[in-house]
Amino acid sequence: MSAKKRHLYFLAVIVLLFTARASAQGWRTRVWPTTPDNVEYPTQLTGWLIVIDPGHGGSDSGAVNKNLNLKEKDIVLAVGLKLRTALQDLGARVEMTRDTDKSMLISERYTLANNLHAHRLVSLHNNAANTTAEGIETWVDSDAPQVWKNYASSLHRNTISAAKAYDSSIRDRGIKYSGTTPPWSGKKIGVINYANIKCPAALLELNFIDNDKEANRLIRDDYQRALANGMANGFLEHASQYNKEDGLKY
Ligand SMILES: [Zn+2]
Structure with a gap:
């Protein structure tokens, strides 16, 4: 050499x-x-297929705030896109009923989740009443099994916790029941109806858009992110208590 x-x-x-x-x-x-x-991806929601359903869209504005020129369809889409990011960061596969401003039938929303054999669906809405009502509530079908109700509770509890960390005055309106059996409160909601959808489903009413105080908070990027992260924590809590196959009707 x-x-x-x-x-x-x-x-x-x-x-x-x-x-x-x-x-x-x-x-x-x-x-x-x-x-x-x-790369070591976070593994907490790996294998979960979650459908996010931003309510309304297209010709259906949902509730509106005329003073601030805000539409529910736009707010819930913005929150839904942030939730998608948060869940994907946790390793979940996420599909959205809509990720643009387009009209969709209720039946198209739950049929999409059913055809995908999704593990969970979460529907995002803003409430509206008399311009002074406030707070967050979460709906689940009273006819559904316990896993559905626990799923709704986990989403609600963690969303409230994140919202209150952002603004401690935000009101917790609790869990509300649709369906036909007690404690049914008289409302039927198609997209989370146990007769329609085959995976645990919950619908969140994220504050009141017709209340200017709440609407001014809802349009903030950091508040939308807080809501999304709160819901993502709810999924983590649920996944620590149940398997993704629990509560499915496939
Ligand atoms: Zn709505």
């Missing part, structure tokens, strides 16, 4: 040793985080 070749040989050995050591220290994962083989 010539002096020059020996020099190159030692250089190669040093490079190899350095690379091996860096790899053992996890350098490769940190240096190239987008290389699939080296």
